[in-house]
Amino acid sequence: MPIARPDxxxxxxxxxxxxxxxxxxxxxxxxxxxxxxRSGGFIAAANHVTEFDAVTLAHYLFDHGYEPRIMAKRGLxxxxxxxSVLRATRMIPVDxxxxxxxxSLEDAAAQLGDGACVTILPEGTLTRDPDLWPMEAKTGMxxxxxxxxxxxVPIAQWGAHRVLPRYGKLLRPFxxxxxxxxxxxxxxxxxxYDRPVDTQVLREATNRVMDAIxxxxxxxxxxxxxxxxxxxxxxxxxxxxxxxxxxxxxP
Numbered sequence: 001m002p003i004a005r006p007d008x009x010x011x012x013x014x015x016x017x018x019x020x021x022x023x024x025x026x027x028x029x030x031x032x033x034x035x036x037x038r039s040g041g042f043i044a045a046a047n048h049v050t051e052f053d054a055v056t057l058a059h060y061l062f063d064h065g066y067e068p069r070i071m072a073k074r075g076l077x078x079x080x081x082x083x084s085v086l087r088a089t090r091m092i093p094v095d096x097x098x099x100x101x102x103x104s105l106e107d108a109a110a111q112l113g114d115g116a117c118v119t120i121l122p123e124g125t126l127t128r129d130p131d132l133w134p135m136e137a138k139t140g141m142x143x144x145x146x147x148x149x150x151x152x153v154p155i156a157q158w159g160a161h162r163v164l165p166r167y168g169k170l171l172r173p174f175x176x177x178x179x180x181x182x183x184x185x186x187x188x189x190x191x192x193y194d195r196p197v198d199t200q201v202l203r204e205a206t207n208r209v210m211d212a213i214x215x216x217x218x219x220x221x222x223x224x225x226x227x228x229x230x231x232x233x234x235x236x237x238x239x240x241x242x243x244x245x246x247x248x249x250x251p
Contacts, residue, residue, distance in 0.1 A: 008067050010088035015062060022059050025163055025173040032183030032216075033064050037151050041112035042186070044068060045141055045209050046155040047134040047217060048121035052164035052171075053157050058089075060155075060181040061117055068119040069111050071104060092118070112148050120144075122209065126166055128238045129230040134214050136231040142189075142205035149193055151186035152209055156216035180220050187212050 036042070044066075046057050054070055061068040067089075074093040077083045086093075092111070094104040108118045122137035129135050145152045159179035164171050187209050195201050210229065218225040232238060 008089070010090065011062065011067050014085055014089055018055070019059065019063075022055070025171070025176055026056065026159075027176050027178045028060075029178060029180040030060060030063075031181070032155075035153055035183045035185050036064060036066070037153075037186070040150065041116055041118070041148070042151040042153055043112065043141065043145055043148075044117055044119040044153050044155055044183075045122050045213065046119070046157055047213050048123045048126055049132050049157075050126065050161040050164050050166050050168065053160035054121065056160045056179050056181065057119060057121075057155065057157055060157075061119065066117040068117050069108065070119040071108060071121075109144055109148055112144070112150055118144070122206065125232075127230070128232055128235070129226075131226075132161065132166070133225055134210055134217065134229060136229045136233070137206050137210050139199075139202040139206050141209065142202045143197065145189055145209075146192060146197055146201070146205060152189065153186050154184045154209055154212035154216060156180075156182045156184075156213050156220055158217060158220045182216050182220055184212050184216050 044057075044061060046053070048054075054072070058068050058070060069090060069092050071092045071094050072086060074095050077086050077091075077093050090111075092104055092108050108120075112118050120141045122141040123135055124138040124140075127133065127135045141152070157179065159177055162177040163173065163179070189205050189208065192201050192205055214225045214229070
């Protein structure tokens, strides 16, 4: 196993249990660690296919010497087992769809200021794309990146859905599954820093990050990504469904 270096007691206590289990289920292909900043805080932004990929993402970052603070919906923090793990590892609760969501961004920004790695799944929920490509993302990540002016490292992950399918209930730990994690160079947002933070600027920053993630994922999958990302706003009927979907006509 790689040697994890973070100092947090909570993280280390959880890692002693979780890391051996992860390695028993997964054959990792980890790439791109040279793109992580060697000092200071940064934002790690990744695609989101299954509930399990938050765990594989945290494992990837932890074993490269970082303590990822993943933003997760607040309801998970009250779950008997998951909640205790999230609290012990100082994850950041998010009140989705409420005014309190802004406080979550402030908490995350404060941790960035302390040199932490705040980890965001910009889509905000599991992708609804029928072929599991990244869909249009929310702009919270962009708002945080422009306010903090810290690097945004795009990460593509692929394979965790073989361990736990999208909206699946049961793990499929055996045989061991291959999971690929690739970090790319930080996305350049410097030309947006001094512009007014309006909808256009936020969408531009978001698209740059999602374009970088999608390009990395296309390379991992050896496939061409769709010309346009799936947009949940144009398919509101998918919002409430927790199932697999037939192909849809893309714009």
